[in-house]
Amino acid sequence: MTRHTVSSKPSVQRSIRSYVLRQGRMTEAQRDAHARLLPRYGLAFSPAPLDFAQVFGRSAPTILEIGFGMGETTAEIASTHPEIDYLGIEVHAPGVGALLRRIEARALTNLRIIEHDAVEVLTAMIAPQTLAGIHVFFPDPWPKKRHHKRRLIQVELAGLMASRLVPGGYLHLATDWQDYADWMLDVLAQVPALANTAEAFAPRPAYRPLTKFERRGLRLGHAVRDLVFRRV
Ligand SMILES: C[S@@+](CC[C@H](N)C(=O)[O-])C[C@H]1O[C@@H](n2cnc3c(N)ncnc32)[C@H](O)[C@@H]1O
Numbered sequence: 001m002t003r004h005t006v007s008s009k010p011s012v013q014r015s016i017r018s019y020v021l022r023q024g025r026m027t028e029a030q031r032d033a034h035a036r037l038l039p040r041y042g043l044a045f046s047p048a049p050l051d052f053a054q055v056f057g058r059s060a061p062t063i064l065e066i067g068f069g070m071g072e073t074t075a076e077i078a079s080t081h082p083e084i085d086y087l088g089i090e091v092h093a094p095g096v097g098a099l100l101r102r103i104e105a106r107a108l109t110n111l112r113i114i115e116h117d118a119v120e121v122l123t124a125m126i127a128p129q130t131l132a133g134i135h136v137f138f139p140d141p142w143p144k145k146r147h148h149k150r151r152l153i154q155v156e157l158a159g160l161m162a163s164r165l166v167p168g169g170y171l172h173l174a175t176d177w178q179d180y181a182d183w184m185l186d187v188l189a190q191v192p193a194l195a196n197t198a199e200a201f202a203p204r205p206a207y208r209p210l211t212k213f214e215r216r217g218l219r220l221g222h223a224v225r226d227l228v229f230r231r232v
Helices: 028-041 052-056 072-080 093-106 118-125 145-150 155-164 178-189 212-219
Strands: 062-066 085-089 111-114 131-137 165-175 194-196 225-231
Touching (some): 028 093, 028 111, 052 085, 072 085, 072 093, 072 111, 093 111, 118 155, 155 165, 155 178, 165 178
Antiparallel strands (some): 194 225
16 A cells, blocks of 8 residues: 655655654544545655656646645646646645645646655655756745754755756745745855846746735735746
């Protein structure tokens, strides 16, 4: 039987992770969706590169999202772009359950979920130069200085993400945390395979919908920063 849970024994040994797995607090509906729909829309972690054409049953550009949270944005983008295939990665099981419910409700055929650490997925399951784009929206800011090492966006991971993009493919990051936004700019500038599409921060691309929390933040005057880089 395939296993769809986050493995307790990571296949790549990493001591510092960008998340802390919180236990429990799944709603009944999320639990039901997780059990019923993950075998259909989930891909089990496996240390072999995915064949996207086989996964989606067609040949189309594939975009990967890291840390989709509860999946509102993910489902919205996938449903407005049926011509593109999407792979969403998340370690938080209630979020996986929530996105599975949205996939069913909207009858989405162009979205699959991998419930696993994104760094391991990128390393083992995504072949070089295969992705049309990568989305990382509002990653955990880890604001305390001593936790900065836990931030997902680091030079090594940015290099790994760049290597998985086709030439001309894009990496789109968004954050409402100014210090993390500056950190991201600094990190991406250190990756020779990536070129900024803007002077610094980019205008929000039309495909990224405003989130509820972002709308509230904007009313309070909090800036949201988008960064859009291209694989050279
Ligand atoms: C602050 S939330 C943002 C969620 C969503 N993108 C949004 O905009 O609402 C960050 C998410 O990234 C997930 N995450 C962090 N590190 C991850 C990793 N290495 N692999 C997969 N998911 C990760 C967390 O579980 C969390 O749900």
